[in-house]
Amino acid sequence: MVKSVIFLVIMKNDKPVVGVIGVGHLGQHHVKHYQLLEDANLAGLYDVDSKRADIVAKQYKSTSFKNVSDLLAVCDAVSVVTPTETHIDVAEQAINNSCHVFIEKPITKTVEDADHLLKLAEKQNVLIQVGHIERLNPALRALQAYNINPKFVEIQRLAPYTVRGTDVPVVLDLMIHDIDILLSIVKSSVKNIRASGVSILTDSIDIAHARIRFENGTVASIVSSRIAQDKVRKVKVFQQNLYATIDLLLGITEVYQVIDKPEDSSDALMTASFKRNGEEKYITYEKPVIEEQDVLQLELHNFICSMIGKDVPIVDGKAGRAALAVATQIQDMIIQDIH
Numbered sequence: 001m002v003k004s005v006i007f008l009v010i011m012k013n014d015k016p017v018v019g020v021i022g023v024g025h026l027g028q029h030h031v032k033h034y035q036l037l038e039d040a041n042l043a044g045l046y047d048v049d050s051k052r053a054d055i056v057a058k059q060y061k062s063t064s065f066k067n068v069s070d071l072l073a074v075c076d077a078v079s080v081v082t083p084t085e086t087h088i089d090v091a092e093q094a095i096n097n098s099c100h101v102f103i104e105k106p107i108t109k110t111v112e113d114a115d116h117l118l119k120l121a122e123k124q125n126v127l128i129q130v131g132h133i134e135r136l137n138p139a140l141r142a143l144q145a146y147n148i149n150p151k152f153v154e155i156q157r158l159a160p161y162t163v164r165g166t167d168v169p170v171v172l173d174l175m176i177h178d179i180d181i182l183l184s185i186v187k188s189s190v191k192n193i194r195a196s197g198v199s200i201l202t203d204s205i206d207i208a209h210a211r212i213r214f215e216n217g218t219v220a221s222i223v224s225s226r227i228a229q230d231k232v233r234k235v236k237v238f239q240q241n242l243y244a245t246i247d248l249l250l251g252i253t254e255v256y257q258v259i260d261k262p263e264d265s266s267d268a269l270m271t272a273s274f275k276r277n278g279e280e281k282y283i284t285y286e287k288p289v290i291e292e293q294d295v296l297q298l299e300l301h302n303f304i305c306s307m308i309g310k311d312v313p314i315v316d317g318k319a320g321r322a323a324l325a326v327a328t329q330i331q332d333m334i335i336q337d338i339h
């Protein structure tokens, strides 16, 4: 909170001035959204590929900077949307220029690098936010209406092969989204992890499975693959008297609950009675209305509002570091298992 107030004081203009570093597949969308956001001014963008930078700048009526230092000098905040292994250097330079940073996921390639950035950000009094965009998925957010305390969580994320993202193993590319989701819904620390995986098309791990046990007894099973025919992104949550299934891709959330009286659920689309230990109980089926939203726009809006103290980051640097730490443990375990 104190930090938020200080952020307000150091802002150079009435609206934060923002920039985008790295305007490839995803970075161009950051440019588009900052142009649309009313509470930020887009100063411009920078990419080591100057031709690419010029094309994106022209497309979104922005300015292509020839030098990253010149962009940082005029910005209060930047999005870092460069390949993962460059996040550390790009974000470090931005933070040293007193810029708040929105870093696309994963925060960095190693936990040591993430720790370095977190320390530096604290010293420079700037915010780090991380692009774990699934946390803003309206289908997942629908769970907030329920008292979630899972005993078992099953998450599956499958994607057809594309070259993009294969600079890192599938655990850091895809599974890290689900690790972040898991850590956000299980209110306990990780007790132990088992993991295995295989390489199919690349030199690194393409298919991974992790079983994570938490201190409170919750068990989770996560499968991620980048060798699949169809895209699948599903989260299933099992807990005492509740089963929720969330299709992150289709934006569908369905919740089954056991309740004592039918009137205890006003949102149920269906209710059926059954006997448990001789007692009459009711199973309800709910399907919350999920409104389609542009989650990247929401995410960047949350970043802007967080840096001026109007909101708190949905995924801050510490959360990004926590997801990376678990992902790294899983990845190391898979490598050990193979050798």
Ligand code: NAD
Pocket (backbone or CB within 6 Å): 021, 022, 023, 024, 025, 026, 027, 046, 047, 048, 049, 052, 081, 082, 083, 084, 086, 090, 104, 105, 106, 131, 132, 133, 164, 165, 173
């Ligand atoms: P990309 O390869 O399409 O684009 C990266 C761009 O960065 C390129 O234009 C490249 O020229 C530029 N670049 C490289 N090094 C640079 C540097 N030092 N300074 C400035 N520009 C530099 O990659 P992408 O698919 O857009 O992915 C970028 C990042 O976003 C990765 O970390 C990736 O993991 C992440 N990502 C996140 C999601 C998500 O769901 N949140 C989805 C896709 C990608």
